[in-house]
Amino acid sequence: DGPATMSPTGQATGAEQESVAQGGAYLTTAQGTRLPDTDHSLKAGARGPVLLQDHHLREKITHFDHERIPERVVHARGAAAHGVFLGYGAAGEVSKAAFLAKDVETPVFVRFSTVLGSRGSADTVRDTRGFATKFYTDEGTFDLVGNNIPVFFIQDAVKFPDVIHAGKPHPDREIPQAQSAHDTFWDFVSLHTEATHHTLWNMSDRGIPRSYRMMEGFGVHTFRLVNAADESVLVKFHWKPKLGVHSLVWEEAQMISGTDPDFHRRDLFDAIEAGAFPQWELGIQVFPDTPEQTFEGIDLLDPTKIVPEELSPVRPIGLMTLNANTKNYFAETEQVAFHPGHLVPGIDVTDDPLLAGRLFSYLDTQISRLGGPNFAQIPVNRPHAPVNDMLRDGMHQSAVHTGTAPYRPNTLDGGCPFLAGADTAAYVEAPVRVPEAAKVREAPASFSDHFTQPRLFWLSMTPPEREHIVAAYTFELSKCHEQAVKERELKVLANIDPQLCEEVATGLGLPAPAAAVPLVPADPSPALSQLGGTWPAD
Ligand code: HEM
Numbered sequence: 001d002g003p004a005t006m007s008p009t010g011q012a013t014g015a016e017q018e019s020v021a022q023g024g025a026y027l028t029t030a031q032g033t034r035l036p037d038t039d040h041s042l043k044a045g046a047r048g049p050v051l052l053q054d055h056h057l058r059e060k061i062t063h064f065d066h067e068r069i070p071e072r073v074v075h076a077r078g079a080a081a082h083g084v085f086l087g088y089g090a091a092g093e094v095s096k097a098a099f100l101a102k103d104v105e106t107p108v109f110v111r112f113s114t115v116l117g118s119r120g121s122a123d124t125v126r127d128t129r130g131f132a133t134k135f136y137t138d139e140g141t142f143d144l145v146g147n148n149i150p151v152f153f154i155q156d157a158v159k160f161p162d163v164i165h166a167g168k169p170h171p172d173r174e175i176p177q178a179q180s181a182h183d184t185f186w187d188f189v190s191l192h193t194e195a196t197h198h199t200l201w202n203m204s205d206r207g208i209p210r211s212y213r214m215m216e217g218f219g220v221h222t223f224r225l226v227n228a229a230d231e232s233v234l235v236k237f238h239w240k241p242k243l244g245v246h247s248l249v250w251e252e253a254q255m256i257s258g259t260d261p262d263f264h265r266r267d268l269f270d271a272i273e274a275g276a277f278p279q280w281e282l283g284i285q286v287f288p289d290t291p292e293q294t295f296e297g298i299d300l301l302d303p304t305k306i307v308p309e310e311l312s313p314v315r316p317i318g319l320m321t322l323n324a325n326t327k328n329y330f331a332e333t334e335q336v337a338f339h340p341g342h343l344v345p346g347i348d349v350t351d352d353p354l355l356a357g358r359l360f361s362y363l364d365t366q367i368s369r370l371g372g373p374n375f376a377q378i379p380v381n382r383p384h385a386p387v388n389d390m391l392r393d394g395m396h397q398s399a400v401h402t403g404t405a406p407y408r409p410n411t412l413d414g415g416c417p418f419l420a421g422a423d424t425a426a427y428v429e430a431p432v433r434v435p436e437a438a439k440v441r442e443a444p445a446s447f448s449d450h451f452t453q454p455r456l457f458w459l460s461m462t463p464p465e466r467e468h469i470v471a472a473y474t475f476e477l478s479k480c481h482e483q484a485v486k487e488r489e490l491k492v493l494a495n496i497d498p499q500l501c502e503e504v505a506t507g508l509g510l511p512a513p514a515a516a517v518p519l520v521p522a523d524p525s526p527a528l529s530q531l532g533g534t535w536p537a538d
Helices: 055-065 157-167 183-191 193-203 250-259 263-273 330-334 353-369 452-459 463-478 483-494 498-508 524-529
Strands: 078-087 105-114 129-137 140-147 223-226 232-241 279-288 315-325
Touching (some): 078 263, 140 232, 157 183, 157 353, 463 498, 483 498
Antiparallel strands (some): 078 105, 105 129, 129 140, 223 232, 232 279, 279 315
C-alpha cells in the first residue's frame, strides 16, 4: 500500500491509515536490502562462533527485544472496534458541535476495558469497565472517555494514585486484589466513604457484564454544552445499548474466567465479524447552567452522584454502530490514546475536581507509554480534520515540517492569517465566571453526603439483585485478613441499609453495627425528594 495522504501541512491525515501487508517476492532488511536467508545467522564455519558483523541477526533480535511498550497504568486490558456515529440533530438547541447535527456521520473508534487487571488478565472479573470513544469529527477529535458505571470512587483526582494503589495487586507477591489479598482495597473504601456508591455498583451485577455489547456507558462528570448563540447548559452523557443491559452471575463469571479468559474480547470480535453490529444510543441529561451548578439539590460537580432519570430523563441525540474489527491489535487497540481534554466547539468541561486531574493525567502518561510527545501522528490517533499545530520535533517525529520557525505573529513566513480571535469557527472556552474565593484544600460541604444515593440504588434493586449484592460483599470481604477492615466496611453497609448490613455480617460471622446516619425512607419517591441532603460522612 502507498503512503498515507498528506494534509496541507504535510502530516498524514487519519482518514487513510497505512496498512502494510509484509508480503512480497523477497525479504529485505529494514533498510530495504534484499536478504538471502532469515533462518540462519552468519558464523565462522558451520559449527563455529556467530559473527558480530551479522547486521540482519542483530537488527531482527534488537527489534524483537523492543516489541512491547508499557501497558496502561490502569485499563491495561481492552478490546476495541471501529464504527460510525450518526447525529440525530436533537442536540442542536444546546450544542453547536457539528457532528451532532442531523444525519452527519462521523467515524469512531471505541475501546472497552477492565480497570485493574494487567494486559493478560481475564475479561469476566468483577471490576468497572472502561468505555472510551474517539469521534474523528470534521472539527477535530472529540474523546468521550467514560465507564460503564455512572459514578467514581473519589471526588478529587489527587486521590487517584491512592485508590489505584489500594486496588492493584499486592506489592510483595503481585496477586490481584480482585482475587486474593483484599485488605488494601477494602481498607481504602471503608476509610473513604465517598467510594460507597461506586463500590456498591461494583458489587452489583453491573460489575460482571455479560458482554461489552450489553453495557451502558457514562461520561460520569458533568460537561458543559454551548450552542450557536453562546448559551450554555450542563449535561451528563449516557450510552444506552440497543441489546439492553445484561450481566453474568458470579458462578458463570468465575467459570468463564478459567475456561475462556478472552470471553468479552471474543464476543465483540465475533459479533462484528458475523455482521451483528452492536449499537448504542448516545443521550444527554440536560440541566440549567446556573452559578450553583446543582440540580434538585445534587451537586453536579460531584462525580460520586448521579441525577436519577426520574428527575431528568435521558434525551437521545445520536446512534453509534460498531461495524469493523481492528486489523492489528497493537497498532490500534494498544496505541490508541484517549484524552478527556480532546474537545470540539460546542462541548466544554466543568470544574469537577476529578475531571481537572484527568485533564492533566492522560497526556502525561501517554508521553511515557507511547514514547514521546508525537503519538498523535500514529494512524489511530490522527485527527480527520486538518492539523496545523505549531508543534515541532521530539521523539518519533514523522512529519517533515518546512517553512520558517513556528511562532505567531510571524512576518517572515509570507504573512500571518492567524490573528487571535479572527477564526469564528475556533474552539473558545465557555466564558464561565470563576468565583472570587480564598485558596482552600478542603472539599465542599455539598460533597459530604456519601450514603443517600447508594441507599437509593439498593432500594431500586429487585430481590435477586439484592441477593447477588449481599453474596458479592460477603465473598469479597471474606477474603480480607484484617478483622478491623471487615468491621469498618460493615459500618459503611449499615449506613446504606440495615438488611444489607445484617445479611453480610451474618455471612461473615460478625455482629451487625447500627447506622450512624439517618436513612432515607424505603419508599423511593420521598427518598428521591431528599437527594440533595447534606448528611455528614461517617
Ligand atoms: C485510562 C476512564 C478517572 C487516569 C482510562 C481509560 C478509561 C478511563 C476508559 C481507558 C482508556 C483507553 O481505553 O485507552 C476513567 C473515568 C474516570 C477516570 C471514567 C473517572 C470518572 C481517572 C483519573 C485519573 C485517570 C482521576 C488520574 C488522575 C487514567 C490513566 C489512564 C486511564 C493514566 C491510562 C491512559 C493511557 O495510558 O492511555 N481511564 N478514568 N483516570 N485513566 Fe482514567
